[in-house]
Amino acid sequence: MTDTAETAETRTRIERYDPTAIEPRWQARWAELGLHDTDLTGDPRPKYYLLTMYPYPSGDLHIGHWYIVTPSDALARYRRMHGYNVFFPIGFDAFGLPAENAAIKNGGHPFTWTMSNIETMRRQFRSMGATFAWNQEVVTADPGYYRWNQWLFLRFLEAGLAYRAMSAVDWCPNDGTLAREQVEGTERRCWRCHALVEKRDLEQWFLRTTKYVDELLDFTGIDWPEPVRIMQINWIGRSEGAEIDFDTAPDQHQPGGDQIRVFTTRPDTLFGATFMVLAPEHPLVPKLTHPDRRAEVDGYVEQARRETEIERLSTDRAKTGVALGAQAINPVNGEQIPIFIADYVLSGYGTGAIMAVPAHDERDFEFARRFGLEIRRVVATPGTEADAPMDDAYIAHAADERLVNSGRFDGMLADAGGKAIVEWLTGQGRAEPKVTYRLRDWLISRQRYWGTPIPVIYCERDGIVPVPDDQLPVRLPETVDYAGSGDNPLNHDEAFLRVDCPRCGQPARRETDTMDTFIDSSWYWYRYLSPDDDAAPVDPAMAERWTPVEQYTGGAEHAVMHLLYSRFFTKAMADCGLIEHREPFLRLFNQGQILGADGERMSKSRGNVQDPDELVHRYGADTVRLFLMFMGPWDQGGPWSPTGIGGVHRFLNRVWTLVLDAHGREPGDPEAGSLPAGEDADAGRAALRAAAHRTLRDVSVDYDGFRFNTMIAKLMELANTLFRYRGTEVAGSAEWDETIRLLLLMLAPAAPHISEELWSRRLDAAGQPWVSIHAQAWPEVDPSAVVESTREIPVQVNGKLRDRIVVPIDASPDEIEAAVLARERIVAILDGRTPDRVVVAGGGRLVNLVVR
């Protein structure tokens, strides 16, 4: 039994685990040795580009940043141990509004605010022990970076991928122009400031994202989460159908013969078109309006225009509209049908005009009810009366609907009928098959100072003149006068505005709009490869060698903005001959988001931010890292709660004790020093080694599958097993030693400091020279250690667990069945009955006796 005096001595001999002493020392050592600097050109090992979404330098690095970065860093270390040359860069998404708001509020320059935040965040990131390649860092607000935004813009301009157009744009009173993706919700509020968004007609710069719609819908060759793919597919919104021309009918006020083109996905319902609706902005509206109707129509147009500017209420508000007092001719049957305008028809989608089929479209149905218009059923399931009264629009579901009330097409299957009708009309030059998309071109102009200046010049004589390459970058002026308002200060900066036209040399004016900051993040991972290159944005040899990115990790909130823009940029850059591939990220993982304890997004203003420095000070970075990985599945996120961090810290303490004090015995444990009942030292050593190798096998699978929480649980189990043998004859054996070694290696990616410290002490104790644990190879599983000689099989009767038996590992199903039926307990439960069936399931994993 325990010798108390000796134990006391043992316990005082080992020093306490003190992360604050260990961690900074190793961080300094790793930095000094350049352990994380990637040799991008000379290293012969296979490359692995691991990218994590770069942060915005808000200045408050909170626990959410750790949640994002820690598992990625563990993965970087894990891949390095597998012999990969891992590139794991970091940078800062440094343009954007908060810097300007801070400058407006506190005076000073956005640059100063941004750079001081970056400085703070660099220090905090280093305290995590993250293995970022700091010497490849990118800061997008640096002229050395945004210069290449400008250069790429000019290449896109040459390639016809950038253009300037007048357009009704979404306009936020605070933030100016927004991309469509930046307008949120039914009420159409700004994604940043939540102000109500208006429409304005402005000349703006666009990138032609629509050129790649079909390619963007194709995800072959990339392994992305299903929800992100679906969101992108929905956002692109492809629908197949036809465009059909309706002629206007002549009347005493206009000659008719104008063509109104509509888009429909259901040409089979054309016989049910009983009226037409144009968007209020439709160009034919003034011409078609009957003089008697003009006042009402103008009033409605004006109201609709205001309404899009004011709040747009829910989609189920009552339908409104007015008749133009003109008729159109249905091309399939020559019927004259009335033309309306209504705001439920959008000018920006399809052709801005629809044929209304009230019987088979909910919105048209509602409109028809309200205005007393004819509702004519033209598709029906077999057995439905063609003229049965309708309470609701009937939306056909499948191809087994048949046409009715459609003349010679009656009885045809709906989809075949649709095709036939389109073919027939196409032959007459009145229709053509057509695919429409919801996706629009990307509006990139922003009326802000703190972004990349769009490199064009407006000359009275030469019009729009691109800034020549050798005059890049167009720099932001170093002084900025906000004059207390949110208006773009570039508009008032004469030194910036005045420029000579590069073509004619006459005085001209610079563009003052800057680019959407999503431009910056659409290609930054290429720039990481050659951040100081002043000859080109991307070094072609480096891009060839290092991209596409093997693994990208980041939040799902970027599904339709950043991730779609990045795919667009990659394709556009490929078409400009800058890179050779067309998809940027081979694999994507969306981690969840850590919320405040209140379940809301963490933000300073809500006061729900968890400061990691405080936790690091108390528990050490390794504990915080491990806890964030242990909390739950990485893709889940959830509200922050530090409950339970003590358990993770205890685990690291136990590892510390196991490594440094294998023979210690705890006075509190009555079994201390004795082997588990019925086990001798040989069996104990074998069992320990088996546990170690099984853990290794399972932990590898968990790392590969991003299942860090179960990975850590398995390491805890192994530590618990080791603890059971601590102080016994097994402790200190070769198997013990091997288990400790494996435990440290498996722990190294997740808790890099403590594993490095214990590793170095072991080397020291063995008189061996120090080599970092992070430079070790990931260990191999010994299959012979994992095999077992017996196994325990649960036995069910009618699906209820009743017994367990232990059989030799190679027992045949017949032998297992015989063993089960010989069990006393089973005999008693069967009570003389013979099982109807004996299921030996899963190759002998479980036995189920079925008895009636």
Added chain:
RNA sequence: GCCGGAGUGGCGGAAUGGCAGACGCAGCGGACUUAAAAUCCGCGGCCCGCAAGGGCGUCAGGGUUCGAAUCCCUGCUCCGGCACCA
């Protein structure tokens, strides 16, 4: 409304057709200590029972199966996305 995802002890979660609740937190009991903290050992879904044991149990209801947290159908709740897209 449409499209995704989820619902398991007091809590975070594990098990994705085969022993429900791994691992951890909180809790309870014990050891050590003058004491507390720390540490160590043990218990731990709910109900009945001293116990052995039995019954119930993965949002609700139904189904498939020898066997369902897991697959299918219906409904409810929560989270995310889209929202008059013809």
